[in-house]
Amino acid sequence: MIRFENVTKIYGNKKALDRVNLEINHGEFISLVGQSGAGKSTLLKLIFGEEKLDGGRILIDDVDIATISEGDIPFLRRKIGVVFQDMRLLQRKTAFENVAFAMEVAGYMREKIEKDVPRILEIVGILDQMHSFPHEMSGGEKQRVAIARALAHKPILLLADEPTGNLDEINGYEILDLLQKINNLGTTVILATHARDLVNKIRKRVVTMEKGKIVLEQEKGRYQLVPDSI
Amino acid sequence: MESITLIRIIKTSWTNFWRNILLSTAATLVMATTLTILTVTFLIYSLTNVTAHSIQQKVDVSAYMKSQVSETQILAVKDEISNIPNVEEVQYISAAQALQNFKQKHAQDQLIQESLSELDSNPLPATLDIKAKNLSDYPAIAQALSDPKYQQYIASVNFEDNRPVIEKLSKILRITREAGIALAIVFGLIAVLVIFNTIRLTIYNRKEEVEIMKLVGATNWYIRWPFIIESVFYGITASVITLLLMIPVFQYALPKVGGYLGISGSAQSILPFGIGLLFVWQLAIALILGIFSSLFAIRKYLKV
């Protein structure tokens, strides 16, 4: 589904990604782990075009994303759901509106939006908070709204960047369960995180990054500390 | 799908207009001020133009013919004068016609009427009234009339007296025109800057929203349209405000000023193309200013 070939990304004089090779298959659940600053967010940003790469190429279903025109990027983004590291909810909109907004942008009809949004909010477990504003919700609830918004246009791929970053352990596990549930419904999920306990619980494919490089890949793996020299 | 999107965009624009009512008001007022200044500048310019024109109409060179010159000769002279460069028009007023005009002009004056009826011959000469194309052409025309070949026909030319007035007028007219254009350009530029910055501020207010929209898959045009339509709201409101402000000007100020200047101060005479078209122009200027400012201001936020 997605193939990274020698992908390099440089910010100023800092190499955030250094010749990364990675293949992700349809329906997979991948945990992308590594210390803060390892390049996880950058890798995700390249997939949906928030950043542009400086070397190598990324193929999505055999299409080189560098060949996607500026005008077609929105249509790529409508196939991908993103849960941002900082959530990026609109403070002036309710949970319902935050999710509806993503569907409006993609041109869905009002009736469909009215029907779908509560359903999505139910999946993520905050239907009763539908009309609450972000400042009226807990961290875990806000994170669920962010996930709901990412699911709004039925993406084939869900990118979740540190979705448990600001949550306590119990809420963290719940979000993780939710992501697995979404994966079971057929959506490919890439989870970027530095939370070790969480990853060890999933027992699915783990890709470990360090200083912009992939240092370890394990099927049904664990997040383990990698010795400095491999 | 298309019409759904259109309705949604218009609704979004309307909501944003009210949600940012303070900034919306500011943008609208700046636009209205600009339009008012432009309109007033234009009115002053037009007023001076009409006044100058009306004075210009009153200015001419009169050549009084000698009494023994026959009408045929006068018409021949008239043709010749018509061929002097920059002569707009030559009008022949016969002695009889001149007397008629004089009588009419002083119809109320008993004394003059009585004195006239006592005369047995017409004391007024036949006259050629000459109008130039431009005020600045009069000296040259007067010069041409002093040519010796006219001496046997023309008794006198009454131009010398008017010359300083005419020269002053042509100068005033030129200065007004230039100052008016300069003023309009300066205010136009100020307006563009202020409107651009106001709209940039309203966009900055929604920077986050715009960025998130882009990240969840909005096209650039989906984001631009509400801002454009919002500018259209500003433009329409500003034009209406300006037009309302202009009502007392047309109703009271112009007729009064026109009275002082000895011209008709009616809207029709100052604005030959009508108030309707003035509104259309205001609207067009407001829309162009607003739309370009907003397209330019939003460019930066579409780069995500």
Ligand SMILES: Nc1ncnc2c1ncn2[C@@H]1O[C@H](COP(=O)(O)OP(=O)(O)O)[C@@H](O)[C@H]1O
């Ligand atoms: N916009 C940016 N400008 C400059 N440097 C950046 C930017 N984004 C990330 N970086 C740098 O790139 C490296 C990788 O960052 P990131 O992908 O956010 O790591 P992670 O998500 O694994 O914590 C870090 O050293 C970070 O400082």
Ligand SMILES: [Mg+2]
């Ligand atoms: Mg990160």
